[in-house]
Amino acid sequence: MALYKTLTNNKNIFLEYNRLRKKIFSQLAPKDSEAIMYLLPWMLSVNHESVPGYIASIKHNFRVFNIETDNEIRKRETLFKKLFKIQTSLPVLKMTSQDLIIEGIYTIGSVGTISQTPSSDCDMWICIHKAEYGDISYAQFLKKVQRIQNWMDANLKMPVHFFVSDIEDIRRCNFGDVDYESCGSTQKKVLKEEFYRTCILIAGKVPLWWVCHDPLSPLNYDEVVKECQSAPSVYYDLIDMGNLDFIDKEESFGAALWQLNKSLTHPLKSIIKMLLLKMFLESPEGDLLCHRFRRQVLKQDQKPYSFVDPSIFTLISVLDHLQNLDAETFKLILQCFYLRYEIKLFSRRVTLKEENTLELFKKYDLDRNTIYELNRFSDWSYSAQVQFGKTIFMFLVKIYKDISEIARNVTGDVAPQDLTILGRKLSSSLKKKSNKIQILLRPLDTHNLPSLTIRAQEGIWQIFPENDFSSIISEKSDLVYCLAHLVWNGLYFPGLIRMLPNTTSTTMPEVINLCKKIKDVFGIYDVSSIEFENFLQPERIKKMLIISNFADDPDVSALATLRILTLNNWGELYIHTFNRSAKIHSFLENISKNPYYVRKYYYIPQNSRHGEKILEETKRLIFQHAVS
Structure with a gap:
C-alpha cells in the first residue's frame, strides 16, 4: 500500500x-x-x-x-x-x-x-x-x-x-x-x-x-x-x-567525441552538451543529472507545483560545476548559453524565455552591456561573427582535450571504426591540405552576411565585406578558388556581390554564372550530410567540374587554361589549376585509375566566342585519359 x-x-x-x-x-x-x-x-x-x-x-x-x-x-x-x-x-x-x-x-x-x-x-x-x-x-x-x-x-x-x-x-x-x-x-x-x-x-x-x-x-x-x-x-x-544507475566513463568519453564531431555544424549546441559530458566525467559515477532533476521535480508536496525547466536546470548545474573557471572563460560560456537559447533580456518583447532566465543571468553576473551586445548579435559585422566562431571552436577543442586527459586510458567501449570515422571527419573539416577549399567555422547556422566586393589588385583576387578592406574573406591569385570558397561555405548570394573595375576579361555575369554552376554541382558544405560509411573508405573522387578558359580573352579559340574542381567521398572540395602542360596529363591519368565512376560536369564562359570548339577540345582531353 x-x-x-x-x-x-x-x-x-x-x-x-x-x-x-x-x-x-x-x-x-x-x-x-x-x-x-x-x-x-x-x-x-x-x-x-x-x-x-x-x-x-x-x-x-x-x-x-x-x-x-x-x-x-x-x-x-x-x-x-x-x-x-x-x-x-x-x-x-x-x-x-x-x-x-x-x-x-x-x-x-x-x-x-x-x-x-x-x-x-x-x-x-x-x-x-x-x-x-x-x-x-x-x-x-x-x-x-x-x-x-x-x-x-x-x-x-x-x-x-x-x-x-x-x-x-x-x-x-x-x-x-x-x-x-x-x-x-x-x-x-x-x-x-x-x-x-x-x-x-x-x-x-x-x-x-x-x-x-x-x-x-x-x-x-x-x-x-x-x-x-x-x-x-x-x-x-x-x-x-x-x-x-550510472554512466560509464568510457561512454561519456565516446559521446564527447561525437559531440566534437557535431560541433562542426552546430557549435553552440555542442558546447553545452560537451560541458555536460565533462561534468559527468568529473562527478561521482552515480550522481546523474537526471536523478537530480527528478528529485527537484518530485520533491514538491502540495499544489500548485512550481515548474522546473529542464534546460534551466541543466544550465545551472553546469555553471555551478564550473564556478572555479577563470572569469573570461566563464563569461564565454554564459554568452554561448544566452545565444543558443535565443534569449533577449531587457528588450521590449518579453517571452517565457526572458521571464524564466532574468534572475538566472543576474545571479551569474552577465552584465547589461554584454547582454545588449548579444541581443544585437545578428547585426554584428561579418568579421566579428567569424572571430566569435573561432573563439567558440577553440574553446570546444580545449574542452575535448580536458575530457581526453580525464579519460586518456578509457577507450574500451568506443568502437574502433567510430574513432576512425571521427578522425577522418574532423580532418575533412579542419585539416589544411594543398589545393583544398577551406571551411569557415561558424558560431550559428547563418551569418550576418553583408554585400561582398570582388577586387583584383597586383595579380591577387580579393573578396571582402562591402568596403571593409581589412576583413578579407578570400584571397588568391585564382578567382575561381575565391568563388568556389564563397559558394562552398554558403556565403554566395547573387544579389549581394559586386566587382570593382579591373583590367582582366572577367565580367560580373560570368562570375554569377560560374557560382551558380558550382552550387548546382556541389551544393554547400555540410559535414553532417555525409554517410558515416564514406569515412571508412579511402579517399576517392566522386564529382568533377571542368572549367575551361575562365577569365581568359573571349577571342581565344583554343583551350588555354583549365581548372578542375573535385569533390571526394569525405566531403572535401579541391581545385586544380593547369595551363596546357604535362601536369594535367599526369593528373588525369591518376584519376583514370579510380575504379569508381566519376560524374563529370563542364563549364565554358558564356562570353567565349569559340565556346563549342573549346568544349569539344576539353572533352577530348578528358576522354583521352579514359576518366571513368
Missing part, C-alpha cells in the same frame, strides 16, 4: 509537470505543437483512407495506449475529420481487442523548454513491444509511420523525426537506430539520461523510472518492477523502460 501511494503521488506530480511542458511547447510553437501533441496520436490510431498513414489490407489496427480516454484528442476529432475532408458524423477513432498497442509517444530534447527556438526540431520516440507485432504488422507499422512522417514534413514548419523504438531495446540501452545524429556504439546510457531528463509524454504510459523515487526510503527499481508486474491492473499506465 505504501508503494502504491508513493508511485501514485509521484505519477500525479509528473503528469502536472508534463502538462506544464506541453503548455510551454504550445506557446512556443502553437500550430506545430497542436499537430504533434494531438493529431499525431490520432493519426497513428486510425486507419481511414483519407488520413495519411492509411494502410490497405492492414492485418491489425494500431492504437496508442489509452487514447480512447484522452479528452483533449477526442474533442478535436471533428476538426481532424474536417482537415482530411472526412464526411461521416461517426467516430473514426475506434478500438478493438485485436488492436496492437503503441505503448507511448515521447519527445526528447529541447521542445517545451526555454532552449526551444524557431529552428528547433522535434525528435520523437514511438515505443512499442516489437515482439507482439509480428513481421507483417511491424512492416505495416513502419510504413504507416513513414507516411505520417511525410505528411508532417510537408505540412509542419518544425522538422519532426520519428524513431520507432522497441521497449526491450530501450531497457538494454540499445539505441543504434534511435539517435540519427550519432553512432550506436557511443550513445547508450548517455542517450537514456537525456531522455529521462528532457522527455515529454505526448500520449501513452508514464515511464516507471520517473515515479520510482522515495527520498525517505530509497526504492529498488528491479523490486518495484516485479511489484508492478504482479499487479498489472493496478499499474497498467506505467511502463518499464529500464533503470539508469
Whole structure:
C-alpha cells in the first residue's frame, strides 16, 4: 500500500509537470505543437483512407495506449475529420481487442523548454513491444509511420523525426537506430539520461523510472518492477523502460567525441552538451543529472507545483560545476548559453524565455552591456561573427582535450571504426591540405552576411565585406578558388556581390554564372550530410567540374587554361589549376585509375566566342585519359 501511494503521488506530480511542458511547447510553437501533441496520436490510431498513414489490407489496427480516454484528442476529432475532408458524423477513432498497442509517444530534447527556438526540431520516440507485432504488422507499422512522417514534413514548419523504438531495446540501452545524429556504439546510457531528463509524454504510459523515487526510503527499481508486474491492473499506465544507475566513463568519453564531431555544424549546441559530458566525467559515477532533476521535480508536496525547466536546470548545474573557471572563460560560456537559447533580456518583447532566465543571468553576473551586445548579435559585422566562431571552436577543442586527459586510458567501449570515422571527419573539416577549399567555422547556422566586393589588385583576387578592406574573406591569385570558397561555405548570394573595375576579361555575369554552376554541382558544405560509411573508405573522387578558359580573352579559340574542381567521398572540395602542360596529363591519368565512376560536369564562359570548339577540345582531353 505504501508503494502504491508513493508511485501514485509521484505519477500525479509528473503528469502536472508534463502538462506544464506541453503548455510551454504550445506557446512556443502553437500550430506545430497542436499537430504533434494531438493529431499525431490520432493519426497513428486510425486507419481511414483519407488520413495519411492509411494502410490497405492492414492485418491489425494500431492504437496508442489509452487514447480512447484522452479528452483533449477526442474533442478535436471533428476538426481532424474536417482537415482530411472526412464526411461521416461517426467516430473514426475506434478500438478493438485485436488492436496492437503503441505503448507511448515521447519527445526528447529541447521542445517545451526555454532552449526551444524557431529552428528547433522535434525528435520523437514511438515505443512499442516489437515482439507482439509480428513481421507483417511491424512492416505495416513502419510504413504507416513513414507516411505520417511525410505528411508532417510537408505540412509542419518544425522538422519532426520519428524513431520507432522497441521497449526491450530501450531497457538494454540499445539505441543504434534511435539517435540519427550519432553512432550506436557511443550513445547508450548517455542517450537514456537525456531522455529521462528532457522527455515529454505526448500520449501513452508514464515511464516507471520517473515515479520510482522515495527520498525517505530509497526504492529498488528491479523490486518495484516485479511489484508492478504482479499487479498489472493496478499499474497498467506505467511502463518499464529500464533503470539508469550510472554512466560509464568510457561512454561519456565516446559521446564527447561525437559531440566534437557535431560541433562542426552546430557549435553552440555542442558546447553545452560537451560541458555536460565533462561534468559527468568529473562527478561521482552515480550522481546523474537526471536523478537530480527528478528529485527537484518530485520533491514538491502540495499544489500548485512550481515548474522546473529542464534546460534551466541543466544550465545551472553546469555553471555551478564550473564556478572555479577563470572569469573570461566563464563569461564565454554564459554568452554561448544566452545565444543558443535565443534569449533577449531587457528588450521590449518579453517571452517565457526572458521571464524564466532574468534572475538566472543576474545571479551569474552577465552584465547589461554584454547582454545588449548579444541581443544585437545578428547585426554584428561579418568579421566579428567569424572571430566569435573561432573563439567558440577553440574553446570546444580545449574542452575535448580536458575530457581526453580525464579519460586518456578509457577507450574500451568506443568502437574502433567510430574513432576512425571521427578522425577522418574532423580532418575533412579542419585539416589544411594543398589545393583544398577551406571551411569557415561558424558560431550559428547563418551569418550576418553583408554585400561582398570582388577586387583584383597586383595579380591577387580579393573578396571582402562591402568596403571593409581589412576583413578579407578570400584571397588568391585564382578567382575561381575565391568563388568556389564563397559558394562552398554558403556565403554566395547573387544579389549581394559586386566587382570593382579591373583590367582582366572577367565580367560580373560570368562570375554569377560560374557560382551558380558550382552550387548546382556541389551544393554547400555540410559535414553532417555525409554517410558515416564514406569515412571508412579511402579517399576517392566522386564529382568533377571542368572549367575551361575562365577569365581568359573571349577571342581565344583554343583551350588555354583549365581548372578542375573535385569533390571526394569525405566531403572535401579541391581545385586544380593547369595551363596546357604535362601536369594535367599526369593528373588525369591518376584519376583514370579510380575504379569508381566519376560524374563529370563542364563549364565554358558564356562570353567565349569559340565556346563549342573549346568544349569539344576539353572533352577530348578528358576522354583521352579514359576518366571513368
